[in-house]
Amino acid sequence: MLSFCGQDRCSVDANGRLKLSPKVVADFTGKCGGQVVMHCLPEGAIAIYPEEIYLEMRRQETLPAAKAANSMVFRRSMRRFGAMSSPESISNQGRVTLPQAFREYAAVNPGSEVFVVGVEIGIEIWNTERWAEEIDRMNEHAREKGEREMAADLLPGDNISNN
Numbered sequence: 001m002l003s004f005c006g007q008d009r010c011s012v013d014a015n016g017r018l019k020l021s022p023k024v025v026a027d028f029t030g031k032c033g034g035q036v037v038m039h040c041l042p043e044g045a046i047a048i049y050p051e052e053i054y055l056e057m058r059r060q061e062t063l064p065a066a067k068a069a070n071s072m073v074f075r076r077s078m079r080r081f082g083a084m085s086s087p088e089s090i091s092n093q094g095r096v097t098l099p100q101a102f103r104e105y106a107a108v109n110p111g112s113e114v115f116v117v118g119v120e121i122g123i124e125i126w127n128t129e130r131w132a133e134e135i136d137r138m139n140e141h142a143r144e145k146g147e148r149e150m151a152a153d154l155l156p157g158d159n160i161s162n163n
Contacts, residue, residue, distance in 0.1 A: 002120075003027040003030070003031065003118075003120070004024070004027050004118040004119060004120050004121060004122055004123055005118040005120065006023075006118050007115055007116065007117045007118065008021050008024070008115070008116045009113050009114070009115060009116075009128075010113070010114055010115075010116050011111070011112070011113055011114075012098065012103070012108055012109070012110055012111065012112055012113075012114060013110065013111070014110045014111060015097070015110065016097055016098050016099075016100060016103055016110055017095045017096065017097045017098070018095065018096055018097075018098055018114065018116070018125065019093070019094055019095050020090065020094050020095070020096065020116065020123075021094075021116070022094065024094075024116060024118075024123060025090060025094040028048075028050060028090055029090075031050040031052070031053075032050035032051050032052055032053075034089050034090035034091075035050070035051045035087070035089055036048050036049060036050060036051060036054075036087070036088050036089070036090060036096065036122075037049050037050075037051050037054035037085055037086070037087050037088070038085065038086045038087075038088055038096075038098070038099070038102060039054065039081070039084055039085045039086075040084040040085075040102055040105045040106065041124065043130075043134065044105070044106055044107065044126075044127070044130050045106055045117075045124045045125060045126045045127075045130065045131075045134075046098060046102050046105075046106045046108070046124065046125040047119070047122055047123070047124050047125075048088075048096065048122050048123050048124075048125065049121060049122035050121075050122060051087065053121050053122060054085070058081065064078070084102075084105075086099055086102070098125065106125060106126070106127060106130075107127040107129075107130065108125060108127055112127075112128075113128055114126060114127060114128065115128060115131040117131070
């Protein structure tokens with residue numbers, strides 16, 4: 001069965017808590033027992049990953065101490081992951097509290113609706129306007145990519161005629 005797929009509209013309550021759908025809660029419970037990591041994405045959304053997935057993403061770096069000693073870019077990457085990530089737990093009621101700084105970053109206000117979007121390895125929480133913009137960007141990118149692929153498929157000098 002596919003995990004972390006689809007999208008739902010959900011509301012953020014006055015305390016910054018988000019009630020997840022039973023399917024999403026079951027996906028997290030099955031993968032990590034409800035232990036998750038939130039991470040602010042550069043696109044302006046909040047990702048929520050099972051803790052093991054997040055750790056796997058971070059383990060990809062070999063020799064992080066040596067890289068940190070020698071690379072400003074790597075230190076900035078570490079700083080971004082450290083400052084923009086937070087371990088959390090999904091409650092027995094299927095709620096997760098979005099930290100205030102994360103809500104501000106993602107323009108998610110208490111009392112507002114958000115989109116909860118499945119990304120196969122976890123979910124993303126999107127402000128409704130930002131999600132509409134992201135959908136437009138993804139569709140435009142797919143169209144442009146398709147046009148480039150079709151143009152590359154036509155060989156120079158090929159003539160299409162109606163003989």
